[in-house]
Amino acid sequence: xxxxxxxNPAKELNVAITPELIKSHGFQPDEYDLIKDxxxxxxxxxxxxxxSVMWSEHCSYKNSRLLLRGFPMEKKDPNALGKxxxxxxEENAGVxxxxxxxxxxxxxxxxxxxxxxxxxxxxxxxxxxxxxxxFTMGARPALLTNSLRFGDIRTSAQSRxxxxxxxxxxxxxxxxxxxxxxxxxxxxxxxxxxxxxxxALCLGTLRHDxxxxxxxxxxxNPVYYVGAATGRDGLGGAAFxxxxxxxxxxxDRPAVQKGDPFMEKLLLEACLELMEVPGLVVGIQDMxxxxxxxxxxxxxxxxxxxxxxxxxLVPQRETGMNSYEIMLSESQERMLVIVTKGREKEIEDIFAxxxxxxxxxxxxxxxxxxxxxHHGVPVVKxxxxxxxxxxxxCMQEAKEPATIAQMRDWKPESLQPADEAxxxxxxxxxxxxxxxxxxxxxWQQYDHMVIAGTVLSPGSDAGVARLRLGDKEKxxxxxxxxNNSYCKAxxxxxxxxxxxxxxxxxxxxGARALGLTDNLNFGNPYKPExxxxxxxxxxxxxxxxxxxxxxxxGGNVSLYNESPELAIDPTPTVSIAGLIEKxxxxxxxxxxxxxxxxxxxxxPNELGQSMYLQELHDxxxxxxxxxxxxxxxxxxxxxxxxxxxxxxxxAHDISEGGLLSSVAExxxxxxxxxxxxxxxxxxxxxIRKDALLYGEGPGRIIVxxxxxxxxxxxxxxxGVPAAKIGETSAQxxxxxxxxxxxxxxxxxxxxxxxxxxxxxxxx
Amino acid sequence: MNIRVFVNYKKNVLDPQxxxxxxxxxxxxxxxxxHVRVGKTIEFTVDGQDTPEFRKTLDxxxxxxxxxxxxxxxRYEISQ
Numbered sequence: 008x009x010x011x012x013x014x015n016p017a018k019e020l021n022v023a024i025t026p027e028l029i030k031s032h033g034f035q036p037d038e039y040d041l042i043k044d045x046x047x048x049x050x051x052x053x054x055x056x057x058x059s060v061m062w063s064e065h066c067s068y069k070n071s072r073l074l075l076r077g078f079p080m081e082k083k084d085p086n087a088l089g090k091x092x093x094x095x096x097e098e099n100a101g102v103x104x105x106x107x108x109x110x111x112x113x114x115x116x117x118x119x120x121x122x123x124x125x126x127x128x129x130x131x132x133x134x135x136x137x138x139x140x141x142f143t144m145g146a147r148p149a150l151l152t153n154s155l156r157f158g159d160i161r162t163s164a165q166s167r168x169x170x171x172x173x174x175x176x177x178x179x180x181x182x183x184x185x186x187x188x189x190x191x192x193x194x195x196x197x198x199x200x201x202x203x204x205x206x207a208l209c210l211g212t213l214r215h216d217x218x219x220x221x222x223x224x225x226x227x228n229p230v231y232y233v234g235a236a237t238g239r240d241g242l243g244g245a246a247f248x249x250x251x252x253x254x255x256x257x258x259d260r261p262a263v264q265k266g267d268p269f270m271e272k273l274l275l276e277a278c279l280e281l282m283e284v285p286g287l288v289v290g291i292q293d294m295x296x297x298x299x300x301x302x303x304x305x306x307x308x309x310x311x312x313x314x315x316x317x318x319x320l321v322p323q324r325e326t327g328m329n330s331y332e333i334m335l336s337e338s339q340e341r342m343l344v345i346v347t348k349g350r351e352k353e354i355e356d357i358f359a360x361x362x363x364x365x366x367x368x369x370x371x372x373x374x375x376x377x378x379x380x381h382h383g384v385p386v387v388k389x390x391x392x393x394x395x396x397x398x399x400x401c402m403q404e405a406k407e408p409a410t411i412a413q414m415r416d417w418k419p420e421s422l423q424p425a426d427e428a429x430x431x432x433x434x435x436x437x438x439x440x441x442x443x444x445x446x447x448x449x450w451q452q453y454d455h456m457v458i459a460g461t462v463l464s465p466g467s468d469a470g471v472a473r474l475r476l477g478d479k480e481k482x483x484x485x486x487x488x489x490n491n492s493y494c495k496a497x498x499x500x501x502x503x504x505x506x507x508x509x510x511x512x513x514x515x516x517g518a519r520a521l522g523l524t525d526n527l528n529f530g531n532p533y534k535p536e537x538x539x540x541x542x543x544x545x546x547x548x549x550x551x552x553x554x555x556x557x558x559x560x561g562g563n564v565s566l567y568n569e570s571p572e573l574a575i576d577p578t579p580t581v582s583i584a585g586l587i588e589k590x591x592x593x594x595x596x597x598x599x600x601x602x603x604x605x606x607x608x609x610x611p612n613e614l615g616q617s618m619y620l621q622e623l624h625d626x627x628x629x630x631x632x633x634x635x636x637x638x639x640x641x642x643x644x645x646x647x648x649x650x651x652x653x654x655x656x657x658a659h660d661i662s663e664g665g666l667l668s669s670v671a672e673x674x675x676x677x678x679x680x681x682x683x684x685x686x687x688x689x690x691x692x693x694i695r696k697d698a699l700l701y702g703e704g705p706g707r708i709i710v711x712x713x714x715x716x717x718x719x720x721x722x723x724x725x726g727v728p729a730a731k732i733g734e735t736s737a738q739x740x741x742x743x744x745x746x747x748x749x750x751x752x753x754x755x756x757x758x759x760x761x762x763x764x765x766x767x768x769x770x
Numbered sequence: 771m772n773i774r775v776f777v778n779y780k781k782n783v784l785d786p787q788x789x790x791x792x793x794x795x796x797x798x799x800x801x802x803x804x805h806v807r808v809g810k811t812i813e814f815t816v817d818g819q820d821t822p823e824f825r826k827t828l829d830x831x832x833x834x835x836x837x838x839x840x841x842x843x844x845r846y847e848i849s850q
Contacts, residue, residue, distance in 0.1 A: 125840045235789075239782040263840055265779075267786035324789075324805070325782065338784065362793065 009047035016382040017329035020052040028052075032059035038399050045393045053330045053379070053386045058394065060297035060335055061304055064566050067398030070532040071564045074402075074542055077549035078559040088586075089521040091558050098221055099140040099293065101560025102213070103522045105586055109476045110218070111483060112146040113210035115154070115526045115582050117565040121241070122205040125263040126172025130205050131180040132266040135339055137209040138184065139293035142275050143342065145219040145282050146211030149460065150472045151181050153191040153207045154487045154526065154580040155449075158200030160441055160767050166195070167768060169203045170449075177207065178452040183268035184275070187461050188453035190470030192487040192580075195441040198495070201570035206526040206563075206580050210485060212474050219282055221292035221302075222310035223345045223371045228289050230303075230316060230369040233358055234274045234341040237299070238324035240264040241337030270340040270363075277361040278342060287346055287353055294341040300334045302343035304377050308395035310345075315378040316369030318386075330381040345371060405542050406535035414496040417628045419614045425623075425697040431749055433623050433701055435759050437664040438671060440622055444763035445675075467595045468512040468659060471587065482587035484518035486510075490663070491576035492616045497631040498540045502547030502579045504631070507639050507705040508662060509583040510555060514646040515658040515708060517592035518585030523552055525562040525581050530574030532566050540577035541566070548579060554636040557583060594650050596659035597676040598711035598735050604670065604683065605718045606732045608642050608707035611666050612694045618663045619701035632704030638727075639706045645725045646708055654718055657711040665701035666732075669709055671756055674735065674742060680754045682741040685733035700744075711735065771816055773828065775846040777837045778809030812836055820848050 014021050022028075029039045032055055042050055042058050050058065064070055080094045092110055093102035100114035118133025134151065141148050155173065158166035181188045186209070223230065241264035282288050290310065292302045299321070307314040318333045328336075344365075346354050351367065358365030372378070377394065379387035425433075437443055450465035462482065463471040469486040488508040494501030506523070513520050525548060530537035552559055568575045587593055598604065614620055615629025649655045661669045674681050690699055712718050715731050722729030733745075743750040779785045785807050792804035818824060828846065837844040 125838075128841065235784075238784055240784060263783070265784040265786070265841065267784065267789070269790070270786065324784065 011048055012051050012385050012388060015051060015053065015330060015386050016384050020329055020331055022052055024049055024052070024055060028055065032056065033063060034059065038062070041399060045390060045397065051386060053334055054389060056331045056335050057300045057387055057389065060300055061394050062398040064564060065296050066301055068564050069398050070401050070403060070566060071527065071541060072400050074545040077545060079549070079553045081558050083556050091522070091560060092215065093144070093218060095559055095561040099143045101522065102144060102218055103560060105481060105521070107476070107479055108215050109481070110213055110215055111210055111584060112141055112144045112213060113208065113524055113584055114140055114561045115206050115208040115524045115580065116140065116563040117204065117206045117526050117528060119202065119204050119528065119565050119568055121263060122173055122203055123201065126169045127176040128263055128265050130173040130176030132264045132339055133205055133207045134177055134180040135266040135268065135271050136295045137207045138186065138271065138275070139295065139342070141209045141211040142278055143219065143221065143291055143293045144213065145217040146213040147279060148186050148209050148211040149474055150210050150470065150485070151186050151188045151208065152470055152485055152487055152582065153177055153188070154204070154489070154582070155191065155193040156199045156204035156491065156578060157195050159195050159197045163200055166200060171768065173203060173205055174449050174452050180266055180268045182454040184272045185457050187455050187457045187472065188450065189455055189461055189472055190450070190465040190485065193446060193449065194491055196491055196576060198491065198573060198576040200572070202568050202575050204528050204568070204575070204578055206528070208487070208524065208582050210483065210584060212476060217282065219288060219291050220309070221306050222290040223306035223312055223314050224310040225289055225348070226312065226371055226373050228345050228348050228371045229351055229367045230314060230371065231344040231346060231354055231365055232321055232341065232368045233277070233344055233365045234363060235267065235270050235338055236322040236324040236364065237333055237336045237338045237341070239328065239332055239336060240339070264337050264339050266339045273361045273363055274340050274342065277358050277363055281344070281354060281357050284353060287350055288344060289347060290345040292343050294343060296337060298336050298338065298341065304391050304395045306343060306345060307377050307391035310371065311375070311392070313372040313374040313376045313378065314369060314391065315372045317383070318379060318381040320366055320368040322364045322366055330379065330386040334379065334387065403532050403538040404535045405539040407539055408536040411497060414628045415630045417615070417630070419629065419695065419698065422624060424695055427748055429623065430696060430700060433619055434667050434671065434751055435756055436622055437618055437668050437701065438756055438760040439763040440618060441764055441767070443618065443664045443668055445761045446764065447761065448764045448768055462593055463516065463595060467516065469516040469518065471516055471593055482590060482593060484513050484516045484585045484587055485582060486512035487580060487582045488512065489578050489580045491578050492627060493631045494540070494544060494578060495576040496616050498543035498577050499547040500631040502544035503551040504634065504705050505579060505581040506548060506551035506555065507634060509581050510643055511660040511705065511708060513583060513585040514643045515594060515596065515660055516587070517594040517647070517650045518587045519647060520555065520557050520583045520585040522560045523557045523581060523583045524560055525579055527562070527564045528568050528575065528578040528580065529566050530569045537574055544577055544579040548581070551636065555640065588651070592650050594655060594658050596657055596673050598657040598673045598681065600681050600735055601737050602656055602711040602713055602735050603715035603731055604733045604735065605710050605712060605715055605729055606707060607645060607710060607722055607727055607729050609728055610690045610694055610699060611661060611702040611704060611707060612698050613702045613704050614698045617665060617701060617703045619665060619697060634705045641725055641727050642706055642708060645722055645727045646710070649710065649718060649721060654714055654721070655710045655712050659709050661707040661709065662703060665703050667700045671742065671753060673709065673711060674753045675757045675760065680740045680757050682736035682739045682753055683733055684736065685744045687732060687744060688746055689730045771818065771820060772849045773814055773816060773846060775812040775832055775836050775844055776809055777812065777842050777844045778807050780841055780843050783841045
């Protein structure tokens with residue numbers, strides 16, 4: 008047994024560790040035994056808090072890490088473009104080579120629970136946190152995107168309030184700090200009622216020699232605290248994010264942090280300036296979730312050394328904070344920096360110039376312990392590596408939910424074939440659904456043009472930005488996706504389809520995929536049904552990424568996404584970054600007049616889990632559409648080949664809303680709305696009309712071209728099915744299907760599509 | 771009746787504007803404590819009497835509209 012630590016200077020912390028305290032810190036009894044085993048004694052109250060945040064799902068991935076081992080972390084050919092320079096889990100964010108000695112660093116992270124309690128501040132600090140993860144690596148942030156999920160804003164005032172607050176919070180932080188928000192994805196579904204998902208992504212650029220590590224090495228090197236002062240913000244936020252939302256969550260109030268984007272801008276510039284000084288920075292890490300605790304434990308663990316800090320030296324915004332509060336505070340805009348001994352003045356001068364605190368709070372010490380003192384009294388003494396790396400890893404029980412078989416067994420034949428009146432009505436109904444409708448109301452609140460690098464505004468298949476890299480320019484595209492209905496019905500296929508959908512979106516923009524970051528949003532892992540979703544979705548992601556040779560470079564796991572009524576639909580959000588070789592390859596979804604429309608891939612023929620079933624028949628059921636990885640690879644290669652050869656003017660994949668919705672979106676151009684005449688007579692007669700027009704499924708891309716024969720023969724050569732499905736009109740805006748009475752005015756369709764979200768939000 | 775409602779962040783919530791004003795005070799060598807809080811005042815007049823029922827309505831107004839109870843506190847003054 009080790010000797011107990013002396014009493015804490017703060018009397019209120021000298022309490023016996025009761026089973027209630029252990030439980031309220033989120034520990035199972037065997038986990039507490041492990042803590043005692045690591046320490047060789049009972050933990051102090053402060054240590055209990057330290058373990059609780061470090062071993063929360065947010066920091067330790069305790070319920071998911073074993074599953075995540077299936078992800079490919081590197082390219083199969085280590086010398087191919089897109090080589091992984093910093094792997095997932097090594098540091099704050101992964102880094103990928105983009106050639107010419109430059110690299111990109113990107114990651115997505117969730118702020119779901121804080122956004123549910125206080126949407127504006129929750130979303131804003133989510134953006135702030137992910138930006139810090141990127142510049143900590145030495146990268147200059149270049150763009151933001153986000154993946155959002157809300158309840159149905161047509162029926163729920165609460166979801167409208169959350170959407171309004173979240174969008175305002177994202178735009179506040181991103182706009183103030185001056186990083187463009189180039190796109191994202193959003194779905195509305197009642198499973199997210201009361202538990203919205205806010206996943207924010209940041210991508211930055213850096214030279215290979217600029218990569219910084221978060222390791223504390225070199226005995227005697229000083230440990231600096233830089234940035235904003237510590238207050239009682241978000242006490243226990245990381246632990247908070249690993250609990251289900253309950254009726255009392257709104258009482259859980261101190262867990263809301265408030266961000267300060269102007270402070271973060273100073274911190275960003277100061278840190279990047281600091282990191283440019285040769286040999287000055289030894290290690291650097293942001294204080295995100297679990298603040299000072301996580302940054303000291305992880306830097307010491309990575310550096311295989313000890314670290315000692317004194318809390319009296321930590322800048323404090325409030326008086327009378329005790330060691331528990333200081334260690335667990337989640338105040339924003341703070342970083343931990345380890346610099347070379349003897350060069351203290353250099354860091355202090357740089358931070359003084361930017362009007363920021365840079366205070367030495369401790370040093371790297373011999374041994375392997377993280378030692379924290381308060382008023383000179385030791386209050387935490389834990390082996391750092393065991394704290395950071397030895398969190399219990401669990402494999403929970405998984406059980407296939409009964410709904411999966413029910414949905415899979417649903418027979419489309421049970422539905423009467425749609426008559427023309429229904430087919431006519433369905434298109435405007437789908438285009439007006441908030442998930443499909445135009446998202447301008449959202450992205451116009453974001454500054455998507457700042458830094459003047461945005462090539463494609465939000466609204467096309469992927470966001471595209473021009474990166475200025477020394478004397479070079481490169482074009483990066485980023486696509487986000489995840490269809491929750493698919494994942495609910497079949498998490499394995501749904502997750503794989505999310506990867507495919509991103510790859511298709513990138514291909515439609517002219518980009519070749521490089522790397523993937525994912526945000527796994529699921530319910531309580533201790534419920535076997537929820538754990539089944541998590542396990543199967545990770546398997547789907549892993550197999551898709553392995554097949555397409557897309558390394559996973561990092562991400563985030565957010566569990567316990569449940570409101571009192573129900574768990575959210577499983578949502579493994581996927582974001583893939585890709586490169587566009589030449590600016591002339593940047594392609595949009597907007598067709599021009601007098602062009603042929605060619606469908607690449609099979610004819611749509613499945614109704615399962617489609618928006619059409621949900622909206623027109625009130626059925627959220629059916630089997631998830633089938634796909635073959637190999638066929639989709641051919642389709643993506645073909646699309647990119649056609650784009651690089653200049654044979655394609657516009658490209659758009661078929662996703663929510665089916666073929667007709669995709670065609671309609673291609674007609675809603677920047678300058679005018681155009682019409683089209685479709686001829687679907689080549690489709691096999693065996694396909695139901697509703698499945699042909701509104702069925703969904705991966706593996707289908709529509710391209711607009713002035714040389715349909717060349718596209719068709721290229722498709723034949725690649726072995727991809729292809730058929731000409733119509734032409735855009737020379738004038739007017741009528742969209743019609745020849746051989747039927749189906750006809751719409753595309754301008755009227757567009758009006759409904761554009762007005763759907765504003766009319767709900769501005770009412 | 772004249773009502774003045776004062777809204778400010780809860781004690782533990784960061785006030786970036788207050789912090790910025792505090793830093794500016796210090797850089798002007800003004801001998802202030804740096805922890806400045808910047809709140810807002812809402813003034814309006816209403817007809818009627820200052821009754822417990824009225825105060826209940828006013829509290830509801832402050833909670834639902836004039837302040838964000840998740841991060842802000844309020845107090846008010848009523849004068850004739």
